[in-house]
Amino acid sequence: MNTILPKIALRNLARQKKRSFLLGGAIAFGIMIVTLINGFAGAFIENVSENFAYLMAGHVFIQGSEKTDSGRRLHVIRDGSLIVEAVEKTALPYSFATKSSEVAAMIIFEGKSIRQNLTGLDIANSTFLKERLVLKQGSWEQSMAPDALILSEKVAGKLNVLPGDRVTASFQTITGQNNVADFTVVAISVDASIIGSVMTYVNLDYLNAFLGMKPGEYMSLGFMLPNLKDASEFSTALYESMKNLGMGLFERSAQDDSGSATPFQALMRNQNKETWEGVKYRVFTIDDVLSQAKQIVLALDSSSLIILLVLFAIVMIGITNTFRMVMYERIREIGTMRAVGVQRREVRSILLALVAMGGLSLIDFGMDSPAFLIMKNGHLSFFLPPARALFNILVISLLTILAAYFPARAAAKMTPADALRTMK
């Protein structure tokens, strides 16, 4: 095949910059949006559970709740010995258990402040934290200090703190009093994910003292299991075992009359309504916590499919129309070329090649630009399942070729005389 025809086609395309740009831009933008949504949704579903498991220090959790006379609910496990017994009775394995407390706090440093969740745990003995967190500055040795605090790069940047700086945190004790505590920044961690950057770690005992808890008390106990898939079995067994020991427990699954909330939300709502004596425990898994997030992600993903379909329709109409227009404008040129010796087959294939080329570069642009954006943004997790990407590309290519095929065939089929007569 000679090269002059593609050359002419490309020059024509370049001459119609504005139109090519508008249509192309619209298509590329659409593809980009869909790719972005697909990508984020994919990334979320892909690794969010494991991420959360690490950040929350477990797959299965037990929280204790006390209801005071004033109706206030205190999150506290005063004595964990019964729980330990219950776990032993299940005879199920777990990798490690982590005691933790958590509080929403305002961290203040030199006039700057930022809201963070302070997670208190035994930093020095927390292997999972050491595995999970990559330190950018500071060191694990210094986290032995009772008032140690590790925060993420992003938060450190916003507060403008460095290891060694003293920060103040203000929060409420478990009984609702305002309190402040000073911490020393000992390390700054690399932001592994969006979720990771919101976590700030401190030492459990130190935090507990300021929360109004006694030594040895904590808010929740997390079990890290060998595998995420074991969570359901483990939690059920643990629940039964705790029940057998006569411990007060919240229902694991709750019905919700509104129907709109997730089971986990319904559970929480019911717990707020109830009253009880002593400590009552709640057993839940990472999946319970994330079911809502997963639903959002799924909704997002399916809405992106709708966007994709609408986009496909636009692409199809746009291409067919533009193509008709291009051909109508070029029909005399096509007639001239045919008269001068260009074969019918060549006309058809050059028209299709033109569309394919344009289409492919648009698709490429649409798919690459999100990747580029992500790269510039750094740590956003982004994952487009390859099958999904392939599907998007295939559908768009197919529709593009289809949209162009019929006008192209019509133009090629015309007798040169008819083509030349048009547009006079």
Place this chain on the structure above:
Amino acid sequence: MPIIELKEVRKVYPLGKVEVHAVKGVSFAIERGEFISIAGPSGSGKTTILNMIGLIDSPSSGEVEIDGKTTSGLSDKELTRFRHEILGFIFQSFNLIPVLNVWENIEFPLLLGKTRISPQEKKGWIDWLIEEVGLTEWKTHKPNELSGGQRQRVAIARALVTKPQIVLADEPTANLDSATGEQIIELMKKINRELDTTFIFSTHDAKIVEIADHIIRLRDGLVTENQRRTEEGIIPCP
């Protein structure tokens, strides 16, 4: 042997429910190297006849023979090759390719089909043609930077680049002022003499008709007059 012979050629166009009889049984012969004018008022069938001679349209009945060969029954592919090898076209509205410059427009037909010609030979030939049509200064200009007369000169060079035996020009002067039109016809005549290429042009302009040495007049799809002008005077053709 005539280079072109039409035998009882008819062309009927379907037009909605009616039929338009554009050419109603036309026969004539054209000899190699002639400079022919097909003359007639608008709607008399000039374009239709040229299209059939140019193999870009086919007769409803009758025969168009080129170089002694019948052309009916040829496939589109064969017709296209035939056009490329034997025919050159000049159009009323020039029909240059807007994105190609003068030189590239002229080169274009050489890049099609099976034409094989060495780069030096090609360059020499195209440069000669450009010189011949007087556009040496304009080689790298795009069609939209040229006047109508200049564009038609490019078209003439393009029509000649494959060294065709026949050049067809449908109203080549209709979009030009009369002085420029006459220059274009004179240029075609000069090349006709130099290269011995057969030129067939149509026109409704009586003044331009006279430059031809073989005139076929049409009216309502029929030949009303067919005569050659030689040194011996006007000779009617059978």
